[in-house]
Amino acid sequence: MVNLISFCLFLSFISFVLRQWMKRKSGRKLPPGPRKLPLIGDMHRLVGAKLPHVTFRDLSKQYGKDLMHLQLGEVPAVVVSSAEVAKLFLKTHDLDFATRPRVLACDEVMYDSSDILFSPYGEYWRQMRKVCITELLSARTVRSFSYIREDESHRLLDRVRSSSGAGRPINIVDEVTTFMTSIICRAAFGKTLNRTEELVKFVNEILIMVSSFSVADTFPSWKILHFLTGEKSRMVKVRRETDEIMGDIIKEHRNNLSSGKTGSGESGSEDIVDVLIKLMDSNSLPMSITDDNIKAIILDMFGGAVDTSTTTTVCAMVEMVKNPRVLAKAQAEVREVFKVKERLEESDVEKLAYLNLVIKETMRLHPPGPVLYRENNKESVVCGYTIPPKTRVLINAWAINRDPEYWEDPESFKPERFEDDPMDFTRSSQFKYMPFGSGRRMCPGITFGLANVYTPLAHLLYHFDWELPHGTTPHTLKLTELPGLAMSVKDDIFFIAAASPPTAV
Ligand code: HEM
Incomplete structure (x- = not known):
């Protein structure tokens, strides 16, 4: 050996x-870059305690401010750290860089990368993205899930109320995670699952695997190493477990449909799995799909939705509690808008202009997708530099969001900075703010994701006053983020909630 x-x-x-x-x-x-070691290139620079996007930012400052070349084992990579160069990759040369890196974990666990997120650019991706936008996540479908958000908001309030009534601090990370997973389960599967926690655990493992610069992805031709490091067997294990859960879900849905029901959703309506099964069985798609493709798409929805929306909601609460002026202003607005209402209605959430600024500023400081991933199939020239085929393009959105060249006092939480700024969540024409990405591979779940963030925040602000537990100060409150394709919050975070109903809702 x-x-x-x-x-x-x-x-x-x-x-x-x-x-x-x-x-x-x-x-x-x-492009310029650090001096490489034989064999491993720059891999040694990624080893350590820092999150990858922080390491990339630090290296870029030293070796290639806007564009930097790294050699990750056998794989060439470029790191983009300026809005101007991001625009070249995401707009000017968008088509050349429309595909995603081929990652072993996605081939193994996401059914040969037949999800949307990691599907190679081509006919299949185009078809499934269209299905996603028009059938699964359209504004009408997202509206049709509003009763789920409302119901889960009331459950969330009940849990917070019972803890605060008993004088217990609230673990906001746990509460928001339960809220988000329940919403996604009910929208996708028609109910929460007995194995929801397991599914969340496996999906998180997948998100870490696909973004971890593993041996399998940096030395793709060394197949033997994939076994020796245990990476391959971990992937096979996760695939077996998730496949069993997803297989049971599809079987149950098929049984319901064949027994004459319209769908397995609540009160017999269609959920996302029903829509996909019906599309598959109708043979109406130009490229036929299989059960495995449905499983991959559902895992994508789960992975794309839960961590991103949870991180945004938790970070918004943390930043507000650390900044009592912002908290008071957001709370005053919610209480004013809903003061004469019988209940908080989603249509009124659009009137919450200040909360909108708070969420934008949260996504600037804590972008749930800190790095945008792209790859090219053929050689390209950008900024006068050669980008060899199959180069992994890593657009460091996190670094751009904190660059003093674009943002005054970038490390401070100041929602007002967006007040006179025409940028919104999606029209990222300046490429200095892209919380949902940009170009052809931009997030198709924006409407669903934002609805899942606004609704719990509005409820939590309306019903409770929030503060830090005794002994914790804004300076000692730790908000540690975990690496992964979608950033998640590492440690539990506790707050004290005091019920404060201005009028009963
Ligand atoms: C706060 C919520 C969310 C945030 C911040 C977010 C962010 C992102 C980002 C940054 C990307 C990569 C875009 C790029 O490469 O240019 C992405 C892609 C994606 N997101 Fe989201 N997302 C959110 C919610 C959702 C939801 C709710 C879903 C579905 C249920 C979803 C499904 C997807 C999918 C399928 C892709 C891959 C698109 C493609 O490659 O064509 N996301 N998201």
Whole structure:
């Protein structure tokens, strides 16, 4: 075994030296970057306690302010850290960079990358994205789920009320996670599952795997290493477990449909799995789909929706509680808008102009997708530099959001900064603010995601006054983020809630 590994290392070293020599000979100019080590390139720079987007920002400052080249094992990568260069990749050369990196975890766990997020750019992706926008996540469908959001908001309020009544601090991370997973389960599967927690755990594992620069993805040709590191067997295990859960869900839905029901949704309506099964069975799609494709799309919805919306809601609460002036202003607005209402209605949430600024500022400081991933199929030239085929493009949205060149006092939480700024969540024409990404691969779940964030925040602000537990100060309150495709909050966060009903709702 030792001999085999030594032989592999030797071969890779020779191929590395050859590649360097050929590159110099070809006269192509790569973007600037740090000095590379043989074999591993820049991989050693990613090892450590920092989150990848923080490491990229620090390296970029030193080696390539706007555009930096890294060699991640066998895989070339470029890191983009300015709005101007992001625009070149996401708009000017959008078509060249419309595909996603091929990641082993997605091939293994997401049914050969047949989800939407990691599907290669092409006919299948176009078809499934269209299905997603027109059938699964249209404004009408999102509105039709409003009773679920309302019901889950009341459950959330009941839980907070019972803790606050008993004088217990509220674990806001747990409460918001339960709220979001219940909403996604009920919208997608028609009910919460007995195995919801397991599913969330597996989906989080998948999100970490696909963004972790694993050996499998940085040394794709060293198949033996994928086994030796245990990465492959972890993927196979997660695939087996999620496949069992998803298989049971599809079977139950099929049984319901064949027994004459319109769907498995609440009160017999259609949920997202029903819509996909009916599309599959009707043979109306230009490219036919299978049960495995449905499972991949559902895992995508789950992965795309839960962590992103939870992180935004939790971070908005944390930033408000740390900034009592902002909290008081947001609370005064919610209480004013709803003061004569019998109940909080979603249509009125649009009147919450200040809450809108709070959410925008939260997504600037804590973008749930801190890095946007792209790849090119053929060689391209950007900013006069050669971008070789199959280069992993890492657009560091997190770094752009905190760059003093674009933002005054960037580390401070100031919702008012968006007051006179025409940028909204989606019209990211300046490319300095892209919480939902940009271009062809922009998030299709914006309406659903924002509804899931506004509704709980409005309810929590209306019904309770919030403060930090005794002994915690804004400076000692830790908001530690975990790496992953979608950023999530690492530690539990506790608040004290005091019921404060201005009028009963
Ligand atoms: C606060 C909520 C959300 C945020 C901040 C968010 C953010 C993002 C970001 C940054 C991307 C990558 C875009 C790019 O590469 O340009 C993305 C892609 C995606 N999101 Fe979301 N998302 C949210 C909610 C949702 C929801 C609710 C769903 C579905 C239920 C969803 C499904 C997807 C899918 C399928 C993609 C892949 C699109 C493609 O590759 O064509 N997202 N999202």
